[in-house]
Amino acid sequence: MDPNQSIYPWFSSNSGGGGLTSGNGQNFSIHYTDNFFSGDPSSYNNHGYGRNTYKWLFISSHEVVHIKQNIDWAISLGYYSPPMLVKNAYLGHAAGQYAIAGSHDGARNEILADIGSETFKDFDKFIDKFASNQALIKLLESQHADAFKVAQVDRWWKKYRVKVTKGRGGAIFLGNNPK
Ligand SMILES: [Zn+2]
Numbered sequence: 223m224d225p226n227q228s229i230y231p232w233f234s235s236n237s238g239g240g241g242l243t244s245g246n247g248q249n250f251s252i253h254y255t256d257n258f259f260s261g262d263p264s265s266y267n268n269h270g271y272g273r274n275t276y277k278w279l280f281i282s283s284h285e286v287v288h289i290k291q292n293i294d295w296a297i298s299l300g301y302y303s304p305p306m307l308v309k310n311a312y313l314g315h316a317a318g319q320y321a322i323a324g325s326h327d328g329a330r331n332e333i334l335a336d337i338g339s340e341t342f343k344d345f346d347k348f349i350d351k352f353a354s355n356q357a358l359i360k361l362l363e364s365q366h367a368d369a370f371k372v373a374q375v376d377r378w379w380k381k382y383r384v385k386v387t388k389g390r391g392g393a394i395f396l397g398n399n400p401k
Pocket residue numbers: 284285288331332335
């Protein structure tokens with residue numbers, strides 16, 4: 223296969239790539255296009271994101287919303303098992319939305335999933351002001367133990383939640399689809 227060609231035709235690695243989340247309501251996997259694993263930033267037409275923590279978190283905060291959608295969808299059907307049946311049905315459902323919307327990004331689930339990425343972006347900007355510039359990425363890329371990083375991010379997230387719920391702007395994904 224051409225290494226510059228994504229296996230998902232609508233996500234060319236050379237134009238930034240993308241991710242695809244699939245699941246059966248219980249187990250999930252997220253696939254990223256090859257450019258997310260390239261340590262050379264100039265590769266894939268300057269889309270080598272292997273060392274780009276921000277890019278990884280931005281796309282991942284989109285993809286994890288699809289996990290919640292997958293669970294909700296499996297529950298809404300009333301048949302939480304057998305897993306393979308749910309998986310196949312979910313993927314067909316996603317394809318149907320793609321066809322209706324006319325583009326992958328236009329599908330309703332994609333718009334809702336983008337709220338995940340927007341929330342990450344807003345949270346990162348909040349930490350820039352609340353702590354210091356690039357504090358989130360610097361923390362995650364530091365040599366601190368994971369437990370230390372998680373505890374710090376939790377503290378920042380609590381502060382951010384307070385700010386958002388006070389209505390001073392910022393989209394937020396709290397686990398339920400906004401109506
Ligand atoms: Zn998506």
